[in-house]
Amino acid sequence: MSRSRRPDPWIILLATMSAGPVLAGLVFMLLYSTGQIGLLAHGFTLHYWRVVLDDRQTWITLAYSLAMGLASLGASLLLALALQAALGARLRRGALRGLLFVPLAVPPLVAALLSVEVLGNAGLLARLAHALGWIDQPGDFPSLLFTPSGVGIVLAHMTLVTPFLLLLLDRLGRNARVADLMQVARTLGASRWQAWRQVCLPVLMRAGMPVLSVYFIALMGAFEVPLLVGAQYPAMVSVLIQRRFSQFDISTRPEAYVLASLYACLAMGLLLALFAWRGRREAGERAA
């Protein structure tokens, strides 16, 4: 392979298009939130940073986003694994195979709208419960949406993520020849459960880890679903940033930037740690 000394313009484009906007945005937010640019700028100040760092809500929101991301991904993963274990090859046959793709055609905005209509207190499920005589009033139906527990957010995300994970697991399984490996385990005396638990699961998780972690970071920053079905409080971080950014009180804008910078650093940190870990893992495997 040739490596000319001259920089490859496509690599420069690649770096500028991906890191450029992120870094430019970060620098801008840092300048703005320290009072060096903007309408409210009166010279360098750490006031807004202090306000946001002292605000309990900042930490609650970050923790909540982390929790929602984990819960959404974890629940989807559990469901996908359960479906895969329960349905096996049937997932790849007949109408179900095509139908599994349907949720991939649904944007988050529509998923959120649908969860309002299905999961709401007067939604389809509640009406079914009513028709079955289980409840009298919409209020009797358990509240799934707009609650701090975030059930609605998790459920809406599950509809979006699970089919994707099913496809992913299927593909990873075939790439890693999980079925063959499990057969080997069985001939070595493993029970069906042991084979799944000790061979299938670890192999899939190991292969799927990089993808899953990127997905987790993306879910942590989700916007449309928590905007439409999340509680007023606590809010997920994207929603809170947007809310602070476009509030009437224009003095909150620097605070929105502080929050956004904090979150951006957190997400970038996680991502880079993930890639560093992957790099090390690959290097380790090559060496071994």
Place this chain on the structure above:
Amino acid sequence: MRRLWLSLGALVAIVIAACGRTPSSTPADPRAQDWSQIQSAARGQTVTMAMWGGDPAINAYMRDYVAPQVKRADGITLRLVPAQGSMIVNMLMTEVEAGRQHSALDLVWINGETFYQLHQIHALYGPFTAKLPNQHYIDWNNPFIAYDFQQPVDGYEMPWGNVQLLLITDTARVPSPPTDPAALAAWIHAHPGRFTFDTGFTGMSFLKSLMYAFADRPGDLRGPFDAKTYRRLRDKVFAWIDSVRTDLWHHGETFPASTAQLHQLFANGEVDFTMSFNDGEVDNRVDSGLFPATARAFVLHTGTLQNSHYVGIVDRSVHKAAAMVVANFLISPAAQLKKLDPAVWGDGTVLDVARLPAPWRQRFAVAGTRTHAPLRRAIQPYARREPAPEVMIELTRDFRERILHE
């Protein structure tokens, strides 16, 4: 390799050039011109108007009626973009910060805190209303029109419509709705989970109406912001909320984020009340099938807010003359009459009918009949003026802190 660099460079240049087109000179200030000069300057221009775009009825009025009219009569192209309230403040503020000389917006549909905030950052052009020929029909003595949230509009905003806050219920479920806070609280206790209000503009306006109910003196909320009075009344309102809280929808742990959500809850039958800051809306909603035919609007007899909404011209607009001509058309008797019809929009007029020429007076007298809300005449006695804009800002913040525990 070099060719690639060149083409990448050219691409960037094209993008910047395509977007960077700005008018090279700023036209003369229309305030120094007479109306016919303004009209001829306006001809052929395009006016971009920011307005809330969520109501098909309003959209249809603007697109099918206003836009063709100004095109035909004045040669102006009206471009409507969906933006409202804080979004407009944000856009204009960001434009100022970014040093844009020419705003993307010309005309903005605003009131209350939006007006207050835009005024703060000097984003509005004015005074201009005195230049409009049709402003003679406006009753500037009406405090509901001349003051926007206790702030004199001073020619920086042109009144466009006038509305009053109403509660809406389904008479099939609630035959005789409660009309004061005490009765409402009793009803809530008797019907747990069936009442709530939203945390948006309308819900906060409902709370402001309650402040009027708890006020000792009628003048309590008049004039500039008074922190002491505000805190006293706020505490009473919060005490009222606390007293009913556990019997609110979802035990008062969460609230709908917007009137839209509240409407949806009401339409689904999840709660028995919703509210609207447009007294003509309920007819429109029944007509579109969202609300049941048995839906009725009513007012708290302890008073509900009435306010006007306005259009302002953006200070950095380069189409001020055309924006003024459009604004003038919006307050023409014909446009106002059309807007009054619940089938079209159902928005109250800002014109003083007594000042209109005779044929218009008759038309206005028979127009705007609605069947699902009391007539304006009947609820006018309960109308209260909007308190100072700081009340809204403070109340929103305090509500978030004290009730939502944010």
Place this chain on the structure above:
Amino acid sequence: MRRALAWILSGMLVLPLVLLVLLSLARHWTWPALLPADLQLRQWRDLFADANGLGTVVLRSLGMGIGVAVAATALGFASSRSLARHARQGRLLALLHLPFAVSPVVLGVSLLYAFLRLHLAGHLLGVMLAQLVFAYAYAVILLSGFWNPRARSLEELASSLGAGRRQVWLHVLMPLARPLLGVCLFQTFLISWFDYALVLLIGSGQVATLTITLYQYFSSGDIRLAATCALLLLAPPLLALGLNQQLLSATIVTHLEAHDDD
């Protein structure tokens, strides 16, 4: 047992679509009715008669999507080749994931100012450029899976048989990558077509797309009109699904997978 479960799952997958169709046709559908009382086409009529004409909105969204897809795929294809040959591939790959990590909302609020400065905010082109950041990164990641040693050998073979740079791309690489390019075009189209956050922020309300319209109806409380919009939003991907499932199955992760295979 398995069969029953498969049926239930199928039902759950179809139900949302049925629900959307019913919502778009329902006039009254209040608690506790399981089905709407009366169905009619009024919402559809209203929608297409509404402000600025929904036709324009759909065309604008389509145009944006196609523009973003073509640009992202073309630039991404070329860049992915360089990426595949770069010594620091892992690091560059991490860079490409950055926009997705910081999320569209954060990128939108932090770039609005710069976009305004460049006269890009509130313009179709500006929104497309912002979407391109995501679509391009996606395209590079997806397409870098194409440049395996085999593709490289074929490329070298063609050039050793006398094909010039342009001929290699035109007669060898593009035909070879065609299925993947199709997937990439479609997926990057969806990035733009489904986008809400960037249009909201960078578009500053001045670029009305289908998602913006949907949200507006939703936030005005008319979920029936919102559902009608939602059906329009689902139409292209569902249509594509009917034609070719591969178009939808590709994801941001195909590349990561490909790397684990190596």
Place this chain on the structure above:
Amino acid sequence: MTTDASSPTLRVDRLGVQLGGQVILHDVSFVVDVHTTMAVIGASGCGKTTLLRAIAGLLTPAHGEVKLGARRVDLLAPNRRGIVYLNQEPLLFPHLDLFENIAFGLRLRRLPERQVRERVAEMLVQLELDGMERRHAHALSGGQRQRAAFGRALVVEPALLLLDEPFSNLDPDTRTSMQDLFKQLARRRGITALLVTHDLKESMRMGDSFAMMRGGRVHAYADRKAFCADPASGVEREAAFWQAFTSGDAQVSGCDARTADS
């Protein structure tokens, strides 16, 4: 069949290649006479492939010259050198059928359609592949693919053909028949070729002249005799093995009967 009169002598002069700071080729110099095949024998990892790729222009050498006749080609793009590089694996373009694969180079040269047809048809007959024109790569056997790859290279009448272990993936019978076919075609078309292999027999069968490669250095032999006489070439050991084998003394020589590929 006409011989290509323009096919000149290949002259490689002090060619050096570094990859990642490591020296892969040290000042390699040798000459291949026109219309002859030089066989370079060497163990895997000795730099054989790098040598061919440097001559083909698929990587940039650190220094040195490559001349075809009087013309210096090392500064030209790979597609302008008139040198065809053939991989070990018979790579056919998967998006083209057999006919179009062979026609690929001719089409690049914009030959008239009639000529393309004639020359491809003729080549197909010589390769004994006639009747399979419309088949795609996956419908051909390994040997057929190998022949097709040859035909595709020969039909453009390259000034130089570079063969990188061309038959290593084939079973012994097919390999022998391919070697014969190549020999026959090379003679008939007056091909100048450079062949690298680790198979001693293959080099003996196919080479007109010989070289030995070890650790990035090339040693060219004056003639066949010199090649056989050099103990490093392994020819004598091989011969000794077979002699011992046929005389029933296999046990003794079996252990050191390894050819250069170990």
